[in-house]
Amino acid sequence: xxxxxxxxxxxxxxxxxxxxxxxxxxxxxxxxxxxxxxxxxxxxxxxxxxxxxxxxxxxxxxxxxxxxxxxxxxxxxxxxxxxxxxxxxxxxxxxxxxxxxxxxxxxxxxxxxxxxxxxxxxxxxxxxxxxxxxxxxxxxxxxxxxxxxxxxxxxxxxxxxxxxxxxxxxxxxxxxxxxxxxxxxxxxxxxxxxxxxxxxxxxxxxxxxxxxxxxxxxxxxxxxxxxxxxxxxxxxxxxxxxxxxxxxxxxxxxxxxxxxx
Numbered sequence: 001x002x003x004x005x006x007x008x009x010x011x012x013x014x015x016x017x018x019x020x021x022x023x024x025x026x027x028x029x030x031x032x033x034x035x036x037x038x039x040x041x042x043x044x045x046x047x048x049x050x051x052x053x054x055x056x057x058x059x060x061x062x063x064x065x066x067x068x069x070x071x072x073x074x075x076x077x078x079x080x081x082x083x084x085x086x087x088x089x090x091x092x093x094x095x096x097x098x099x100x101x102x103x104x105x106x107x108x109x110x111x112x113x114x115x116x117x118x119x120x121x122x123x124x125x126x127x128x129x130x131x132x133x134x135x136x137x138x139x140x141x142x143x144x145x146x147x148x149x150x151x152x153x154x155x156x157x158x159x160x161x162x163x164x165x166x167x168x169x170x171x172x173x174x175x176x177x178x179x180x181x182x183x184x185x186x187x188x189x190x191x192x193x194x195x196x197x198x199x200x201x202x203x204x205x206x207x208x209x210x211x212x213x214x215x216x217x218x219x220x221x222x223x224x225x226x227x228x229x230x231x232x233x234x235x236x237x238x239x240x241x242x243x244x245x246x247x248x249x250x251x252x253x254x255x256x257x258x259x260x261x
Contacts (some may be wrong), residue, residue: 024154024232027104031077031111033232034063038070039088039102047091054084059108074233079108111237112150115160115227117143118203122248127214132257137214139249142179143222144205145196149229156229159197161189164208167219167246171212179205193225208247215254219246 026035041048050071052060059079063072073086084106091099120143127133145160164176176194178186184199186206196204212218223244227236 024109024234027106029075029106029108029232030113030234031075031080031108033111033234034072034074035232036070036072037086037088037104039090041069041090042100043090043092044069046093047089049089049091051087051089052084053087055079055082059084075106075108077111080110081108083107111234112148113156113158113229113234114148114237115158115224116146116148116238116242117222117224117245118146118205119144120245120247122250124250125212125214125218125252128252133214133252135214136211138174138209138211139218141208141210141220141247141249142205143208143247144203145199145224147199147202147229149202155200156231158199158227158229159184159195160199160204160224161193161195161226162222162224163193163244164206165192165221166210166212167221167244169212169216169218169249171210171218171220171249173208173220174211175209177207179207182206198230210249212249213251215251217251218249220249221246 024030024033026037029035048067048069050066052062052073059076059082061074061076063074064070086104086106088102089099091097123139123141125137126139127137147158149156164173166173173192176186176188178184178196182204183201184196184204187195187197189195194206196206208220208222210218210220221244224242226239228234
């Protein structure tokens with residue numbers, strides 16, 4: 001009977017909730033990412049226990065109980081370059097107390113996921129070239145966001161949170177929308193802050209309407225405040241290091257009407 005139980009328990013398979021083709025997975029998690037590890041126990045009523053050896057307790061955060069058939073772990077940046085062993089032990093009740101141990105080697109890697117603002121193109125006020133232009137005009141500024149992932153085989157969904165504001169000039173921002181054909185879902189968080197979520201490709205962009213005085217340069221500022229990939233909740237590696245990026249709408253000449261004798 002003991003041999004039969006041991007054989008059944010030994011059939012437990014350690015399942016990593018990841019995709020083998022990705023740059024990161026449960027066995028090679030990026031710093032800051034969260035991964036789930038799971039087994040199929042031989043008998044759910046047996047004693048179940050997860051353990052981590054290697055490094056120190058500050059190298060990871062355990063998000064779930066240790067006595068279930070799965071465990072969620074966030075691998076901190078201090079874990080990079082270290083080797084860990086994740087162990088799962090299933091033990092039958094006393095007096096038999098027979099056990100099966102499954103182990104997985106985990107080697108955290110540097111975070112290669114990042115999001116930044118792409119190249120901006122400054123432009124003239126929308127009244128440029130108009131005959132007898134008015135004092136104000138609404139111009140549209142296109143802001144691209146670019147995701148870097150560190151491996152072509154990994155295509156995560158991601159999101160970015162950002163602020164849009166007027167840096168200088170007599171102007172206001174009537175609206176912020178996804179640019180035509182851009183990926184994701186735009187959410188207005190209020191107070192000039194927005195989030196684009198569920199971005200499926202490597203880039204997305206927004207169209208910012210800027211209504212301002214035609215004869216004065218207007219500068220709008222765009223600043224990323226947060227970004228993460230949604231597969232493993234990995235924060236962008238530039239987190240905390242972004243700064244506002246300016247985009248300029250150039251004034252047009254304030255020419256008088258044509259006078260004659």
